[in-house]
Amino acid sequence: MTIKMWHIAKRELYDNLNSLRFALATVLLLALMLTNAILYLREHPARTQAYHNAAAGAIKTLESRSTNLYSLATGGPGDLHKFPSPLRFCAEGDEAFLPTRASGANYGRRIANMTLVWRMFYPQETPNLRNIRPDFTTLDWAFIVGYVLSFVAILFTFDSISGELERGTLRLTLANAIPRHIVLAGKFLGAFISINIPFAIAVLMNLILISTSDAVQLNAEVWGRLGILYGIVILYTCLFIALGLLVSAAVRESGVSLVVLLLIWVSFVVFMPNTLASIGSRTAVPIAYEEFWIQRMRLADEAREAYRDKYGDSQTPPSVHVLGEYVTSEAEEYERFNEAYLKQQLAQGKRARAITRISPTAITLRLFVSFAGTVF
C-alpha cells in the first residue's frame, strides 16, 4: 500500500514540477528570501553596533557612578540594553516597537538637601513616531511563511481532487483498486513535497547568504532554533495542504474550490490576526500614559507632603534612619506604581494575542516571534 501511495505522490510531484505554479512559486519565494537576507545583512550589523555603543556607554556611566556608594545609590546603574536577536530575519516581532532598554536612573527629585535613590523604569517610546515612509510589512520568515507560503499551499491543492474529478481521471485512479484514503495520502504527500522543494531552496539560499557573511555569526543555539522554526513551517504548511484537500474534495468544481479557499485564506490569514487583536485589545484598555504620569507625580508629591508634615522643611533631617526610610519607601512606591502600569499594558497585549489564536496564522506568527527571541 505504501508503494501505491508513493506512486500517487510521485505522479503528483512530476505533474507539479512541470507546472507553471511551481516555477512561479520558486521565483516568488526565492526573491523574498533573498531580499530578506540582504535586508538583514544590511541592517543587523548597524543594530549590533548601536547596541555595543549603548552598552559601552552604559558601562562607562556605571563606572563613573560606582566610585562611591552614595552616587551609585542616587544615580542608579543607568540604562540596561537588550541585545538584538540574531534571528531577527525570522521574525521582527515586537522588537521593532518596544524600547530596547530599561532605565535604572533617578529623575532628580530632592528632599532635605539629599537626592533620592534610583528606581527602575521601562521607558514609554514610540519608535515609529517620526516615520513618514509608507506602511510596510517586514519581509521576515514569519511573513513569508504565514502569508505567502500558505497562499502557495492553497494554489497547489485547490484542484487536487476537484480537478481530477472534472477531468475524469479520478475514476480511472479509483478503478485501479486503490483505496480512497491511499489516494488522499498520496496526494497529500505529493503536494507537501512539491511545496517544500521551492521553499527549501529559498531557505537554503537565504541561510547560505547569511551564514557566509562576516557581518553576523550564528552559533549552535541559533541553528537549533532555526531547526525548530523549520519544523513549525512544516506543520503550518501541512495544515493548509489539508485544508486545500478538504475543500477540493468537498466541492465538485475547482473554480468554486479556489474561491472558497481564497476567502478562507483572506479571512484567517490577512484579516483575523489584526481585526481580532483590535477587538481583543479593547477589552483591557490601560489608562492613558499622561494620566499615569500625573498620578505618579501626585503620588510622589503626597509622599513628600507627608514627610514635611511630620518633620518640617528643615535642611537637616531628624535622623539618617528617618530619611533612609522615607527615601526607600518612596522609591519602592514609585516602582510598584510603574510595574502596575506595565502590567496593565501587558494585560492588553496578552488579551489581544489570546483572541487571535482562532487563526492558525496568528499562532504561527507567535511561535516564530517566540523562537526568534523577539517577543516581549
Added chain:
Amino acid sequence: MLKTLILRELLDNIMTFRFAAVLLITLLLVVVNTVVLVQDYEQRLESYNDSVKRHHQDLHNSKTYSTAYLFIDRAPNPLSIFNVGLDKRLGNYTGIYHGFMPTLWDARMHGTDNPFIAFFSSIDIVFVFEVILSLMGLIFAYDAIAGERERGTLRLVLAQPIGRGQILLAKYISAMACLLVPLILSLLFALLLLTRSIPLSTADFLRIAGIVLTSFAYLSLFYLIGLLISVATRRTGTALMLAMFVWGFLILVYPNLIRATVNPGGDIQARVKTAQNQIQQILDEYERERQKFLENEGIAGEMAEFSKALGFHHQAGVDPVTLTSYIENMSVISEIQPDFEKYVLVAKRYYNFVEPLVTRTIEKAWRVRKQALDEIYVKQATTDRILLKLSPVGIYDTATQAWAGTDLSGLRDFFNAAQRYRKAKIDYLYAKNAFASREWFVADKGAVDWSTLPTFTFQRSDVGTNAKRALPDLFLLLICNLVLFMVIVLIFIKSEV
C-alpha cells in the same frame, strides 16, 4: 446586440457561487472592521478632548510669560477610518514656544499608545478593499475569455455579426456592474455605521465620494489585468495560476519589497552631522551676541548673583538625530531673593533684547534643518511612494490617503498651521510688549492674563486641495485602465479562436 450580450454576461455572473461568496465576505469584513474603527476613532477623540482640556489648564496655570506651557493638539481625522495613513502614527500634540519650531518630527503622542499592541496593524476600509476588490476583479476575469475558448462558446459568439471589441466591452460592463454591488453595498453599510456616531460634513461626503471613485478605478484595473491574462492564455488553469501569482506579487510582495531600497539621500549620518554643525554655529553665534549684551550691560561680572536672583534657566541645543533645535531662556522664581529688585531693570532689558534674538535664531536654524530633513527623510518617503506606484495598490493607497487628508501633505497642513500659530503668539507677545514686561519673568505683581491670547484652530484643507492632491493618482489609475483595455482589444483581435 451589445445589450443582449451584456444581459447574458450579467446573468452568468450573478447566478454564480463566487458572486454570493464575494458579496458575503466583503460585507462581513467591511462591517466588522468599521465597527472596530469607529470605536477606535471615538477613543482617540476622547483622548484628544482630554488633552485639549489639560493643555488649556496648563496654560492658565502659567503665571509668567517665560514659563508658559502652551501646547496645541491635533484632532483625529474622521476619514482615517477609510485610510488611516499617517494620522495615527505621527505625533498629535506639539509645544508652541518662540524658542522652538514645531514640526512633525518633534510632535509627541498623547493617548493610549501601548507598545505591546503596536505589532498588530490597523485595518482600515481601504485596506479591506485593496485586498478584496483586487481578488474579486481577478476571480471574475480570469475565465472570461479563456473559459469560453475552452468550452468552445467563443466561436459561436464570434460567428455573430459583432466586433471583438464589443464583446470585450460587454464583458467589461457586465462584470463591473456585478462587482460594484459588493463595493457599493459594503460602503453603504459602513457609512450607516459611521454616521450614527461620527458627524460628517458635506465636504467629508465629497471626500468619501472621491475615495469611492478611486475604488472604482482600482477595481476596474484589476478586472482588466485579469482580462488581459485571460485573453493572452489558452487555458483557464494557466490563466488562474498567472492571475493568482500576479495578485500575490502586486499585493503581498511588491509593496513590502520597497523597504529594501537604499535611501536616496545618500550618507544620512554625514548629512545629519553637517546640518547639526551648521545649526550649532547658528546657536553659537546667538550665544556670543547674548554674552556681548551682558558685557555691555556691565552685568557679566556679577552673572552668578544675577542668575540666582532671577532663577535663570538657560539651555540651547540641537538633537543629533532629529536636529530639533531649541533655546530655553526663562526665569523660574520660587521665592524672591533680597537683591531681586536691583536686577529687575536689567532683566527687562535682557529679555527684551534676547527673546527677539532667540526667535530669529530659531527661525534661521529651522531653514537649515528643514532642508536637511527634506533631503534625508522626505526624499526617501517620496521615492518610496513613487516606487510603490508601480503596483496599482500603491496608486490606490496614495490617492485615497490624499482624499482622506491622512497623507504627508495633509499632516503637514497641521504643522504649518502650528508654525503660523507660533508666529501669531509671538506677534501677540510683541503687541503686549511682553518681552520687556515684569510679568515675563516674575508674577509677584500679578500673573499673566491669558484670556486675550488668540486660540489655535485648525481646519483640514478644503475638498479642492484634497482633490488637487488626489487627482494625479486617480488619473494615473484611469490611464492605466484605458491603456490596458486597448492592449486587451489589440491582443484579442490578433488572437486565433
